[in-house]
Amino acid sequence: MEEIKTGVYICHCGLNIAGTVNVEEVARYAGTLPNVVVARDYRYMCSDPGQALIKDDIKNLGLNRVVVASCSPRMHEPTFRRACQDAGLNPYLFEHANIREHCSWVHDDRQIATEKAKDLVRAAVRRVFYNEPLEIKERPLNPNVLVVGGGIAGIQAALDIANGEHRVYLVEKEPAIGGHMAQLDRTFPTLDCSECILTPKMTEVGQHPFITLLAYSEVEEVAGSVGNFKVRVKKKARYVDEEKCTGCGVCEEKCPWKVDSEYEVGMGKRGVVYVPFAQAIPHVATIDKERCVYFLKGKCRACEKFCDAKAIDFEQKDEIVELEVGSIILTTGYDVFDSRRIPQYGYGRYDNVLTGLEFERMTCAAGPTGGKVLLKDGRQPESVAIIHCVGSRDENYHEYCSRVCCMYALKYAHLIKENTQAEVYQMYIDMRCFGEGFEEFYRRVCDEGVNFIRGKVAKVTDVALTEGEQGKLAVIAEDTLLGGIIRVPVDMVILCPALEARFGAEDVAKLFTINRRADGFFMERHVKLDPVATATEGVYIAGCCEGPKDIPDTVAQASAAAAKALSVISRGRVVIEPTTAQVNEVLCQACGRCEEICDFHAPKVISKDGLRVSSVDAALCKGCGACAVVCPTGAMSVRHSTREQINGMVEALLEV
Amino acid sequence: MGFGDELIHDRELFSCLSCYACSNLCPSDVDYPVFTQKVRNLASGEGEHGDCAHSGTLLSIMRLTSRSDIKQKRLDWLDGLHTSEKSEVLYFAGCAPYFEPVFEDIEVSPVNIARNSIKVLNALGIEPMVLPNERCCGHDLLWTGDVETFKKLAQFNAQMIKESGAKKIVFSCPEGYRTFKLDYPNYVDLGCDVQHVSELLAEKIGQNGVKFKEIKKKVTYQDPCRLGRHLGIYEPPREIIKAIPGIELVEMEHSGDESICCGTSVWTNCSSYSKQIREERLLEARATGADMLITACPKCQIHFKCAMVDKGAEKGPDIKMEVMDLVNLVANAMET
Ligand SMILES: Cc1cc2nc3c(=O)[nH]c(=O)nc-3n(C[C@H](O)[C@H](O)[C@H](O)COP(=O)(O)OP(=O)(O)OC[C@H]3O[C@@H](n4cnc5c(N)ncnc54)[C@H](O)[C@@H]3O)c2cc1C
Ligand code: SF4
Numbered sequence: 001m002e003e004i005k006t007g008v009y010i011c012h013c014g015l016n017i018a019g020t021v022n023v024e025e026v027a028r029y030a031g032t033l034p035n036v037v038v039a040r041d042y043r044y045m046c047s048d049p050g051q052a053l054i055k056d057d058i059k060n061l062g063l064n065r066v067v068v069a070s071c072s073p074r075m076h077e078p079t080f081r082r083a084c085q086d087a088g089l090n091p092y093l094f095e096h097a098n099i100r101e102h103c104s105w106v107h108d109d110r111q112i113a114t115e116k117a118k119d120l121v122r123a124a125v126r127r128v129f130y131n132e133p134l135e136i137k138e139r140p141l142n143p144n145v146l147v148v149g150g151g152i153a154g155i156q157a158a159l160d161i162a163n164g165e166h167r168v169y170l171v172e173k174e175p176a177i178g179g180h181m182a183q184l185d186r187t188f189p190t191l192d193c194s195e196c197i198l199t200p201k202m203t204e205v206g207q208h209p210f211i212t213l214l215a216y217s218e219v220e221e222v223a224g225s226v227g228n229f230k231v232r233v234k235k236k237a238r239y240v241d242e243e244k245c246t247g248c249g250v251c252e253e254k255c256p257w258k259v260d261s262e263y264e265v266g267m268g269k270r271g272v273v274y275v276p277f278a279q280a281i282p283h284v285a286t287i288d289k290e291r292c293v294y295f296l297k298g299k300c301r302a303c304e305k306f307c308d309a310k311a312i313d314f315e316q317k318d319e320i321v322e323l324e325v326g327s328i329i330l331t332t333g334y335d336v337f338d339s340r341r342i343p344q345y346g347y348g349r350y351d352n353v354l355t356g357l358e359f360e361r362m363t364c365a366a367g368p369t370g371g372k373v374l375l376k377d378g379r380q381p382e383s384v385a386i387i388h389c390v391g392s393r394d395e396n397y398h399e400y401c402s403r404v405c406c407m408y409a410l411k412y413a414h415l416i417k418e419n420t421q422a423e424v425y426q427m428y429i430d431m432r433c434f435g436e437g438f439e440e441f442y443r444r445v446c447d448e449g450v451n452f453i454r455g456k457v458a459k460v461t462d463v464a465l466t467e468g469e470q471g472k473l474a475v476i477a478e479d480t481l482l483g484g485i486i487r488v489p490v491d492m493v494i495l496c497p498a499l500e501a502r503f504g505a506e507d508v509a510k511l512f513t514i515n516r517r518a519d520g521f522f523m524e525r526h527v528k529l530d531p532v533a534t535a536t537e538g539v540y541i542a543g544c545c546e547g548p549k550d551i552p553d554t555v556a557q558a559s560a561a562a563a564k565a566l567s568v569i570s571r572g573r574v575v576i577e578p579t580t581a582q583v584n585e586v587l588c589q590a591c592g593r594c595e596e597i598c599d600f601h602a603p604k605v606i607s608k609d610g611l612r613v614s615s616v617d618a619a620l621c622k623g624c625g626a627c628a629v630v631c632p633t634g635a636m637s638v639r640h641s642t643r644e645q646i647n648g649m650v651e652a653l654l655e656v
Numbered sequence: 657m658g659f660g661d662e663l664i665h666d667r668e669l670f671s672c673l674s675c676y677a678c679s680n681l682c683p684s685d686v687d688y689p690v691f692t693q694k695v696r697n698l699a700s701g702e703g704e705h706g707d708c709a710h711s712g713t714l715l716s717i718m719r720l721t722s723r724s725d726i727k728q729k730r731l732d733w734l735d736g737l738h739t740s741e742k743s744e745v746l747y748f749a750g751c752a753p754y755f756e757p758v759f760e761d762i763e764v765s766p767v768n769i770a771r772n773s774i775k776v777l778n779a780l781g782i783e784p785m786v787l788p789n790e791r792c793c794g795h796d797l798l799w800t801g802d803v804e805t806f807k808k809l810a811q812f813n814a815q816m817i818k819e820s821g822a823k824k825i826v827f828s829c830p831e832g833y834r835t836f837k838l839d840y841p842n843y844v845d846l847g848c849d850v851q852h853v854s855e856l857l858a859e860k861i862g863q864n865g866v867k868f869k870e871i872k873k874k875v876t877y878q879d880p881c882r883l884g885r886h887l888g889i890y891e892p893p894r895e896i897i898k899a900i901p902g903i904e905l906v907e908m909e910h911s912g913d914e915s916i917c918c919g920t921s922v923w924t925n926c927s928s929y930s931k932q933i934r935e936e937r938l939l940e941a942r943a944t945g946a947d948m949l950i951t952a953c954p955k956c957q958i959h960f961k962c963a964m965v966d967k968g969a970e971k972g973p974d975i976k977m978e979v980m981d982l983v984n985l986v987a988n989a990m991e992t
Contacts, residue, residue: 586667587707589931591966611928632962633926634709643712654720 004035004129007063008121009054011045011070013100018043020104022114026069029118033125037061046076051083058087065128069097069121090133092578092640097124119653126652130644134578139619141227142326143569146171148219148508151179152551153331153543153558155201160562162210166569169323170205171233172215176280177202179333180544183263183357185364187551188411189441195366199279206281214321215282222328222511223600225622226538227574231323237316239287240273244311247275247283251303251312259291265357268368273303273312278366285311326574327538327565330522331558332508334544337391337398337498345390345495346460350473351376353460353493356408363415373419373492381422381491385475386412387457388428391498398498400519402548405496406432410442412494413450425451425488427477435550453488455480460493499548512539521547532561538574540564579640580621581628587635588613594627594636603627603636664699670706671925674799675917676885693799700801706924708800710758714923715800717754718792722808730754731788733767737774740783746822746848747774747784750793750832755954762961766954772987773828773853779990780860784826787816793832796922798839807843814844824849826856828983830882830953837887852883853983854952858892861899868989870902875985876946877905878937878960879915880953893952893982900989906944908937916940918951918959934963938975952982 008030012018023041030039038057042050045068057063066089068080073096081091099117107113143166147158150172158168170177181187182202184194205211214233221232240251255271263270263277270276273287287295287303294300294314304312339347339355347353352375354362365371375381386409391397406428413424431452433442446452455478464470465487472489479486501520502508509516514534515523522541525533532540540561543554568574581594581602590612594603602621603614614636616627625638637643663669674689682688696704708715720726730753739747752766759766777784794809817825825848827833836850860866877897883889890912897905910916919933920926938960941949951957960979 584707587709587925587927589926589928589966591962593966613928628711631711632709633930634707634711637711643708647712647716651716651719654723 002064004065005037005061005063006033006035006065006067006125006128007054007057007061008033008036008039008067008125009045009050009069010039010041010099010117010121011050011068012041012043013070013104014043017070017100017104020107020110020113021099021117022110023117025114026099026117026121030067030069030121030125033122035065035129036125037063045070046079051079054080054083055087058084058089064089064093065131066094067097067121067124067128068094069099069117069124071100072096072098072102091136092134093128093131095124095128095131097121122655123649123652126648127645130642130648131640132642134639136578137576138573139227139576141568141572141574142229142324143167144169144323144325145565145569146219146229146231146323146325146328147331148328149179149331149333149543149545150174150177150205150213150215151331151333151543151554152181152198152201153333153545153554154179154329155198155205156555156558157329157331157542157562157565158205158211159201159208160559161565162208164566164569165210166566168211169233169325170211170213171217171219172213173218174276175216175238175284175286176276176282177205177213177215178277178279178281180357181551182277182279183265183360185360185367186411186415188407189435189437191411191414195279195364202279202281206283213282216286217321219511220320222513224620226536226568227326228619229325229328229538231325231328233321233323235319235321237289237318238284239289239292239312239314239316240285241311241313241316242282242284244309245284246309246311247280247285248309249275249285250306250308251285254302254306256300256302257291257293259288264361264368265355267358267361287312327540327568328512329540329542329558329561329565330508330512330514330545331541331543331561332502332505332545334499334548335502337500339390339495339497341397342390344459345387345457346462346473346493347495350460350462350493352381352473352491353495355495355497356405356412359412359494363412363419371419373416373422375491379491380420381416383423383425383472383488383490384416384492384494385425385427385457385473385488385490386494386496387460387475388426388496389456389498390495391500393429398500398519400548401432402496402499403432404499404548404550407435407438407441407550409494409496410445413445414448417445417448417450422491423451425453425475425490427453427455427457427475429454429456435552453477453479453486455486464489499544502545505545512536514539514541519547521545532557532564538568576618577623579623579638580618581616581623581625581636581638583614583616584635584637585611585613587633589633589635590614591632593630593632597626597630599624599626663695664702665704667706667925669695669699669704670800671927671929673881673917673919673921675881675921677917680885680913693801696799696801697803698801700803705800705802707926709920709923709926713758714751714754715796718751718794718797718809719802719805721792722805722812724812726789728789730790731786733771734774734786737771738778738783739774739786741785742821743783743785744823745777745782745784746817746820746825747777747786748793748825748827748829748832748836749786749790750827750829752829752954755958759958762958762965764954764958764961769828769954769981769983772981772983773826775987776853776857776983776990777826779866780856785820785822787820789816791816793835795831795835795839798835799922800924806839810840810843814840814846818847822848824851826851826853828853828952828954828981830880830887831955834882834886852887852889852892852952854883854892854896855889857986858895861896866990868900868986869991871900871985871989872902873948874904874906874944874946875948875950876908876941876944877911878908878918878941878949878951878956879912880951880956881915881917881921883952884915885913893950896982896986897950900985906946908940908944910940918953918956919963920955920959930959931963931966934959935973935975938963938977939973942975942977946977948978948980950980950982950985954981957981
């Protein structure tokens with residue numbers, strides 16, 4: 001066996017580590033450990049001169065193992081592996097000890113922290129002794145991209161990639177694409193009509209030769225890894241033949257049953273067979289099976305009789321589509337906070353308490369009131385209060401700021417002023433108008449004579465205390481600028497509910513093996529430096545599934561995610577991490593426990609020269625180590641986490 | 657001894673089961689297992705340890721118990737049993753508390769064997785001591801070549817036992833028994849007797865009014881290598897089994913000093929050959945027509961049960977049968 005020569009480098013990380021850990025002492029100690037030929041400490045190991053120390057020592061002292069004790073491997077393992085590789089050392093002969101997150105940042109006793117740093121270094125030195133050189137391989141990659149969620153984020157990402165002439169599968173769970181943006185009337189701060197800017201993009205998606213649109217579909221299963229995902233999509237039965245349907249709408253007209261329209265957020269009706277909205281893409285009808293009288297009671301089929309295209313098909317079945325893609329972009333958007341959760345605001349109890357989305361539909365020319373701002377009884381309001389931060393910036397619900405409500409509240413104030421003679425009251429905590437043109441829009445609305453009351457609303461009530469409150473809703477708030485409780489009688493109240501993580505986001509996260517933040521939104525790989533990547537290689541996120549944001553930010557993020565996917569595609573190959581499971585065929589008894597435990601179907605018991613043994617498909621193996629744990633004989637192990645390496649660390653930590 | 661590298665680095669060095677089947681037949685009385693033990697010691701110095709099953713966890717635990725300052729919590733299982741702080745008899749529980757969680761999935765409970773051993777001792781009128789800071793006996797380390805750690809463990813145990821004032825140590829594990837009886841004297845002075853629980857039972861049957869209830873079963877008996885060929889204890893377990901009314905003991909094709917090992921020793925090089933040995937042995941056991949296979953070593957039970965739960969086993973011959981430790985059988989028979 002060649003002599004093991006280890007170099008150990010203790011990083012100060014400025015004062016991040018050196019402020020709590022006596023780094024010189026740790027370096028001195030490391031120098032006394034078996035097989036260590038050099039131990040140094042340095043201010044910033046990740047800097048060029050820091051890396052040069054390692055490279056020079058490898059060349060001059062013939063090091064064949066390197067340990068750096070610094071930050072987390074998440075941060076700089078790739079940096080130091082590269083440094084080793086540059087100096088001709090296999091990158092897997094490097095070992096990272098984390099004495100920052102695991103030590104200096106979580107302790108304040110210098111003595112104890114220094115001792116712990118020594119323990120961690122000792123464990124790493126023992127582990128690296130057993131490290132083996134591994135070979136990094138590459139394999140070709142599938143250039144197709146899956147986009148999940150057809151809101152503006154998904155639409156933008158799909159178009160960017162398809163315009164680069166790569167195949168995109170766009171999966172949308174609803175019958176039509178468009179997401180929330182399709183429901184908006186005009187968009188701040190420029191007030192361009194949402195429909196006018198969205199419809200051309202939706203049409204382009206529908207017609208694009210490189211986009212396969214799978215609407216009314218959901219992803220059921222994802223296997224494989226970056227470059228080679230295998231995805232199972234369930235295309236739900238519409239009971240309408242998409243090929244034959246012309247979207248003429250006769251079926252919906254003739255359907256004798258009407259239900260609340262989701263698109264109109266309950267303010268309008270639709271048929272049980274319906275096209276969600278006039279510009280819907282794909283422009284075809286769908287039968288709402290749960291509510292279809294034929295499916296419920298076995299009688300009706302009115303739509304079928306009137307369909308000239310013979311598109312209605314009650315026999316249609318869900319269809320499974322298997323896709324192969326190289327990258328995945330998740331754009332599943334957000335849900336609007338349910339304002340009923342704050343009963344004191346009276347939503348659901350008082351007719352004239354509306355949510356933002358409802359007001360969007362109201363001001364829309366094609367909406368249920370033909371664009372007029374009207375009270376339930378058909379009168380025009382004389383006064384309107386807009387309540388900010390409903391469920392946002394509130395420790396009882398969501399601590400975060402939803403980022404778009406201040407701005408759409410201003411938009412509403414402007415639209416009310418434009419359409420009615422009403423007094424408008426903005427009840428806000430802080431005005432957050434940070435984007436391009438936002439502050440200017442705020443000024444403009446101020447100048448239109450809108451009242452701004454700074455304070456959180458406590459309650460909306462119909463109990464009148466004065467003459468002036470009779471027949472009105474009194475909004476009770478603390479005016480923090482005047483320093484008193486005020487009651488403002490109004491005809492209409494518009495709530496600005498929070499944007500929150502989608503119901504079911506947890507399942508989506510699980511399906512695609514990504515993480516969620518404490519607030520429920522999908523977690524980016526690095527908040528600042530890698531905001532559209534996730535913990536899973538090849539899976540990206542964009543738009544409101546990553547957190548509340550407006551359309552400009554959503555679109556920018558969607559293009560960023562598309563660029564990430566395109567950069568993987570243009571590279572053409574993916575690196576296969578060599579840290580996969582391996583079988584010692586002599587020890588393998590073909591018991592099959594590995595096959596049973598593996599979520600990725602990597603190990604299979606096969607027959608080899610008459611002997612039954614397990615065999616691992618490295619392309620499927622994620623190196624999670626589940627098989628190594630259940631293997632009774634020790635035949636299965638994961639490269640770079642072998643039992644010698646792990647047990648060596650444990651024993652070194654316990655100083656045996 | 658001047659060995660070449662080949663021998664020391666040959667992975668088959670760790671395949672020997674040290675079952676003594678060879679020495680048993682050898683006309684020149686060569687002690688091949690002890691020879692293997694010595695070569696393994698040399699190999700261990702070169703970083704060779706064989707391929708260790710269960711990811712090496714068990715051997716790591718054993719090495720960990722050689723730390724001087726280790727604090728163990730290993731007596732929870734004694735709940736409800738009669739033991740005493742001062743007694744002439746000491747029960748050595750060995751690795752049972754550590755094995756317990758590892759073999760839960762194949763439904764082997766070494767702690768149950770330990771509990772039943774105490775119950776049986778109680779029935780014989782003995783309230784033994786059980787030491788709270790007992791160390792591993794070192795058997796597996798000695799046979800994988802780690803003599804250094806073995807010595808440390810032996811010293812810890814010897815000192816603790818001396819301090820306890822015990823006159824006799826009783827084992828339910830044949831490996832601990834063999835180690836204390838044959839290996840410890842080379843390194844430490846124990847100053848007391850050692851005995852396997854089957855020997856003690858065989859002596860006491862008929863005395864103390866021990867009564868067995870009837871168990872209607874046909875059983876066969878697996879001689880553990882350590883108890884059988886290593887120490888020559890073949891009859892006491894058989895006498896006990898026969899003393900239980902209703903039980904019919906039938907012998908396998910290979911039994912007594914011709915008995916076949918359970919296929920792996922010291923958790924090392926557990927290979928497809930090991931499995932084949934197990935399968936063949938279980939087929940022999942089934943061929944006797946017995947309902948149950950009795951063993952007197954927890955490891956035999958672990959290895960046989962493991963072979964039976966294999967998914968692959970469904971594809972091979974039918975080797976399923978009930979396996980039970982001798983002590984558990986006795987405890988069942990004593991229950992009123
Ligand atoms: C009342 C209100 C007014 C607003 N006004 C403005 C404005 O004036 N200007 C502005 O810039 N922004 C505005 N916004 C914000 C704007 O709505 C968002 O920025 C934008 O809609 C985010 O788009 P998205 O694609 O990320 O999400 P979404 O629009 O939510 O789209 C997500 C899509 O994914 C689909 N989906 C979800 N889960 C799955 C799944 N598991 N499988 C398949 N498909 C799935 C959904 O059906 C949906 O089609 C407003 C928001 C609200 C609530
Ligand atoms: S954007 Fe304005 S209204 Fe919305 S949560 Fe943030 S501060 Fe409140």
